[in-house]
Amino acid sequence: MPYILNTPSQIKEMLEVVGLHSLEELFSHLPPSVRIKGHLSLPSGLSEEELIRVVKRLAKKNKSLSNFNSFLGGGIYPHYIPSPLNHLIGRAEFYTAYTPYQAEASQGILQAIFEYQTYICLLTGMEVSNASLYDGATSLAEAVLMSLRIKKRSKVLVCESIHPEYRATLRTYLKGSDFLVEEIKFNRYGFLDLDILKEKIDDEVACLCIQSPNFFGLIEDLESISEVVKGKEILVILVTNPVSLAILKEPAKLGVDIVCGEGQILGRACAWGGETFGWLATKRDYLRQLPGRIVGKTIDREGKESFCLTLQTREQHIRREKATSNICSNHSLNAIAGAIYLSLLGKEGLKKVALYSLNLAHYLYQCLQDIKEIKLVFPSSFFNEFVWQVNDSYQVWEVLYRKNIIPGLILEKFYPQLKDCILSSCTEIKTKEEIDDFVRCLKEVIR
């Protein structure tokens, strides 16, 4: 039997110690009516070889990104992952360990997370980071809950140009309470509408949530936005792409109070959106309201520098119903992968990733500008993705897809007002040939 080491004679010996005659007797105190009669109606076990065959057969039914010239983005981005990263993350001492409760037996994990927290602070300019959350959407939700606790107010302002799935998640998280969420529309240029923002501000607003680069790729003028909320006791929560921070100004310097986002972008696979981590950083003033684990530096009995989980009185296992969040397990391994990614790329590497993504996306934008049937919907101050419009977009999309090109994400499902609009993204792994090929095929399809 796979994975079980006790032999039949050992089992017999152990049962004798326990004073029982059969394994069944271990469960004799369960009410008979709750017992399963006979076996579960499941198949019998497979050999390892059979298992591999069965699962590989399923995998082969997929058509991965490798088969396509894809311009999909919208929150999950395929960046190059340096080879050492998965070797390091694949070390059992990281992936088969638990949360580092026992500091003396977990110094490596703790130091890796301490360094991760430092990386997040360096990118954002913030003073404190937690040890990770589940994904970008839940990190936004937790940031909002933080702000509601800090400000003790009842209203949340949310830009409509925040990732639709993040807004949906936030709405779900707030279903448990009576807080009011108000969405602020984007203007005709795709940016937050400052006039609407001014109208919406009142004494009950705890926070303003904004994304930049926003869901359309546009870089919002955070400086002007912060000016509007200044002095109003409103926390500014920013969702951002951590790779964009290699070139964009530190959010902390632009009046942002809490910054959060998706970590997949830092060295994790697209994995159907399933290799994520949420990151979150803020000012030291709000430290006691941070959700989740935090690693701190300390000393051991001999005075040596060491690390441990800290400020645990915020957490559920101690504070129970008064905890800052219910989170227990987070996405530690993915966060450590994020730190390894940043270590491997380093200062110059990450800058290049950002710079080339930016330039390649703008190169595509330029190419599309020359096609008269295509309308570039918003201005050009975007990072690695932008919105364009074409008549009969679904049909155009489908014809290109049959040529193994995925032009991007059709936005109508999320934004009915953006009819026939497509969001196209480039990262540093896109080549000029791929972009040129896409543009050539697009022209053929339209004309």
Added chain:
Amino acid sequence: MKEKIIFQKSQKGRFTDYVTNPQISIFPPSHFIPQKLLREDLNLPSLGEGEVVRHYTNLSRLNYCVDTNFYPLGSCTMKYNPKVNEDLANLEEFLHIHPYQKEEDIQGTLELLYNLEKLLCEITGMERFSFQPSAGAHGELTGMLIVKAFHSLKREKRFKVIIPDSSHGTNPATASMCGYQVVVVESTKEGLVDIDKLRKLMDSSTAGIMLTCPNTLGIFEEKILDIREIVHRQGGLLYYDGANFNALLGITKPSLMGFDIVHLNLHKTFSTPHGSGGPGAGAVGVRKDLVPFLPVPLVDKKNDYYYLNYDLKHSIGKVRSFYGNFPVLVKTYAYLLRLGKEGLVRVAHNSVLNANYIREKLRDNYQLASSKRCMHEVVFSCKDKKEEYGVTALDIAKRLLDYGIHPPTMYFPLVVKEALMIEPTETESKETLDYFIEVMKRIDQEAKTKPSILKDAPHTTFTKRVDEVSAARNPVLKWEESGE
């Protein structure tokens, strides 16, 4: 040796060069973005590949893990994580998929989820599962929001949730996040829910109860059918915290015990690794009439074509972006196929046998928290040792490190003073258990004869006992260049 902080290893001018130069003209960021929104400097380290690899390899060697040490951490089910599961989760066709690809590109992914859901439904007796929740606590949040939506739809005002005093901290924290008032039901001295007290607490303003079974003392709630009766009669729902389901695989189903909503910790019961704290997955299953409340989308099938179904009438919405921790789900599926129905029962048998073996062998040396037979884990109290020798559960836990054993869960459940909660899991051998038992007996002797050796433990680890108090008093949460 102590590994330096990675930022201290930076050398100006050193780089790795992973990024391909695109064959287009490259303009500086200021060409596209207003200068005022650009940063002046990016203060990341400059390192080389070899030293990054050495850094993290050396860090990894400072950790205990399931592959290197016995890790009997109670309530965490630190069982062996099969290697083949990792291989399968990392197949290119699963990993290199964008969440916004067409359904026809991901038929394999969807079929796997469809099949996995069917298996979990059979195992638990639930009607449908959502795979979106990314951890146990996330599953609890999902489940309790479903409870809330269910009662609101019926226009019932229920503002309380009953939770045993032995529960995981996530239960009250979750109930509170969902806007419920937490009502604590006390345990009997045997560690079971006090039925009389429950009967008095349960009323028509109570939304339901959150229960772990076996509970955190490792005891099966023998009166589970009475609990069901009391809660259901008042219109409440029973939420099953599946953290301890390992003991009951193939023995009983949450549906048979009367539960309406279940979360399963796929990273505990179903062998997916814990990743230094995550990612796991907290799949949530519900009985038939609660299906319309599940998060969207679910995976359905029509004419052998798998699709994402967003058409759920009362869905609570999304609890995260995209669809869940898919690689974790591949590992779960692989585990279930490999074990099959006979294998699952053996998991329950051996996990319960292993825990009872430890219980029996150590009961003369350590005080049992309950006189009831245990299931997958056993809880001892070190209260008497603290009183007699001044030795705490923490001291004993740290001393175990000197013998190469990861400590059990300490000081939990809260209802047991100086608790040590030991969960061996089914994948440990009798030899390992015998070694552990011998060590625990030796430590018991040490407590009597030379308690200082426990007080000062661990002695053999590179890092000695860390000062957690000053870490919290003066929080240093990131590396600073200035002489840190």
